[in-house]
Amino acid sequence: MTIISLIKSCKHKSHLFQLHSFLLRSSHLYNPTIFLAFLSRLALPPLRDLSYSGRIFSEFPDPNVSLYNTMIRAHSFSRDSARKGFHLYQELVSSGISSNALSASVAVKCCTKIKSLCNGMQVHARIWKDGFLSDGLLLTTLMDFYSYLEKGDDAYKVFDEMSERDVVAWNVLITCYTRNGRTRDALALFDKMTNSDTCRPDDVTCLLALQACGSLNSLEWGEKVHNYILEQGLINARNVCNSLIAMYSRCGCVEKAFEVFKQLVDRDVISWTSMISGLASNGYGRDAIEAFKQMQREGISPGDQTFTGLLSACSHSGLVDEGRMFFQAMSRDFGITPNVHHYGCMVDLLGRAGLLHEAYEFIRSMRIKPDAAMWRTLLGGCRIHGNVVLGERVVEHLVELKAQEAGDYILLLNIYSLSGNSEKVMEVRKMMKDKGIQTTPASSTIELKGKVHEFLANDVSHPMKKEVYEMLAEINQQLRIAGYVAEITAELPNTLPKGKAYALSYHSEKLAIAFGILSTPPGTTIRVAKDLRICADCHNFSKILSAVYNRKLVIRDRSRFHHFQDGRCSCNDYW
DNA sequence: CTAGGGTTAG
Numbered sequence: 001m002t003i004i005s006l007i008k009s010c011k012h013k014s015h016l017f018q019l020h021s022f023l024l025r026s027s028h029l030y031n032p033t034i035f036l037a038f039l040s041r042l043a044l045p046p047l048r049d050l051s052y053s054g055r056i057f058s059e060f061p062d063p064n065v066s067l068y069n070t071m072i073r074a075h076s077f078s079r080d081s082a083r084k085g086f087h088l089y090q091e092l093v094s095s096g097i098s099s100n101a102l103s104a105s106v107a108v109k110c111c112t113k114i115k116s117l118c119n120g121m122q123v124h125a126r127i128w129k130d131g132f133l134s135d136g137l138l139l140t141t142l143m144d145f146y147s148y149l150e151k152g153d154d155a156y157k158v159f160d161e162m163s164e165r166d167v168v169a170w171n172v173l174i175t176c177y178t179r180n181g182r183t184r185d186a187l188a189l190f191d192k193m194t195n196s197d198t199c200r201p202d203d204v205t206c207l208l209a210l211q212a213c214g215s216l217n218s219l220e221w222g223e224k225v226h227n228y229i230l231e232q233g234l235i236n237a238r239n240v241c242n243s244l245i246a247m248y249s250r251c252g253c254v255e256k257a258f259e260v261f262k263q264l265v266d267r268d269v270i271s272w273t274s275m276i277s278g279l280a281s282n283g284y285g286r287d288a289i290e291a292f293k294q295m296q297r298e299g300i301s302p303g304d305q306t307f308t309g310l311l312s313a314c315s316h317s318g319l320v321d322e323g324r325m326f327f328q329a330m331s332r333d334f335g336i337t338p339n340v341h342h343y344g345c346m347v348d349l350l351g352r353a354g355l356l357h358e359a360y361e362f363i364r365s366m367r368i369k370p371d372a373a374m375w376r377t378l379l380g381g382c383r384i385h386g387n388v389v390l391g392e393r394v395v396e397h398l399v400e401l402k403a404q405e406a407g408d409y410i411l412l413l414n415i416y417s418l419s420g421n422s423e424k425v426m427e428v429r430k431m432m433k434d435k436g437i438q439t440t441p442a443s444s445t446i447e448l449k450g451k452v453h454e455f456l457a458n459d460v461s462h463p464m465k466k467e468v469y470e471m472l473a474e475i476n477q478q479l480r481i482a483g484y485v486a487e488i489t490a491e492l493p494n495t496l497p498k499g500k501a502y503a504l505s506y507h508s509e510k511l512a513i514a515f516g517i518l519s520t521p522p523g524t525t526i527r528v529a530k531d532l533r534i535c536a537d538c539h540n541f542s543k544i545l546s547a548v549y550n551r552k553l554v555i556r557d558r559s560r561f562h563h564f565q566d567g568r569c570s571c572n573d574y575w
Numbered sequence: 576c577t578a579g580g581g582t583t584a585g
Binding site for chain 2: 033036037040044066069070073101102103104105106108109135136137138139140141142143144166167168169170171172173174175202203204205207208210211238239240241242243244245246247269270271272273274275276277278303305306308309
């Protein structure tokens, strides 16, 4: 008994090693209970040592289920070892030792890590055979497995067949919805839980709901969840507060995010990172940098995502020198090796600032292989600065990666169009047609009374389409009086027979804005989220609209926010 | 016979 508590109290691997030789000498190690305690300490985090524990496990004369389970679990923590974990499970199953529900649970976990549907289904079949289907914990793991592999229907099926469902099972179901593009259903589920008396939302449920609100740009929903959190006294949970900060930031309300941040007493890296990223994406680059400095003064060390936020702050605000400095400091002073996101921010930073060749050289000098997203970022820079030569070269890289998408050709098209090369524009158009490149229409969403309305480019599906189009015509007229001229760029993928200017006025964001003007009283801020990048014309349109209609307008792009007010935009020339 | 397993925010 004392030996087991001794094992449990080991804080360092070296202590465990010392203990190991003692246990060997005193032959305590052949006691299965003691051996299990020792193995668990050595194989599981925080002291996890796979090779050492693997060796003593394989040397143990007659391993039992628990020892196997511990080893399988030990392998389930990382992608690299999870395959081995699954093999151990197979070994266990064929060894004649009877496996239990826990064995299946940790095996499923391994399958999730290696993303192997077929292995997971094998385990599922075994669970069925062994009659473990009444084990809630095991089924929750299984649900998470299907959800992670984007097999939503299979996850729902498991949920359906569960006899008892606790909060965690519900939470996994919500996660499954958000992961598989059913964000609105996730919120509906949250609602259902608040009204049920059997399964009330806990902190994790709230955090998942907030995540959904953030991705839908649904401020009203977010506030509703916030109220629920206050009512239930969940506001003291740090994970909930951190999610609130992220939600408000993602809805374009940095002020509210900051309020939550201020009231949070024990801020961790995630709190700071959320705040920094929120400030960054909303155009407060300098404040993001200040926050970063304050964070260090308070003794919180930054993580890799903190730098992603910080570098994107620099790129969105055009702070080139600062960005370069932080990028260097990151590995030099903080020991964080740059990842794709960091490199991407730097390419964006240099590209937006017009240092296109430097950006190109930067990509070539990277220690990782550039992915399509990286080249696309540079292509965006070429688009802003109208660099045809480099743009063509970048597209070649994308072709080489076999990753060209419709959006890439559209960007190239824009670049040609900007330089007035209409022949090339036609050529690209033809090429897209020949290659059969499908363009999915852009989408913009706007929330009204808790309901999210979606508009596509040239949309005719909305129930209020007639009013919306009439409103847009009226807005166009009003804006023209104020000097708005539709900018003819070739942004639109789907060319309509009636010509560009026509098509241009039916961009999805304009429809959403018209709907917003139509259905909210004057003075209400209009919040629109768009899945792609806002185009120059819509940007200009929004600027003038904010003055003429005296409205605040917040548009969330695929990467950032545009706050329009009094004829100006928060991002100035860096659109 | 013990113990040991599930969701989660940047």
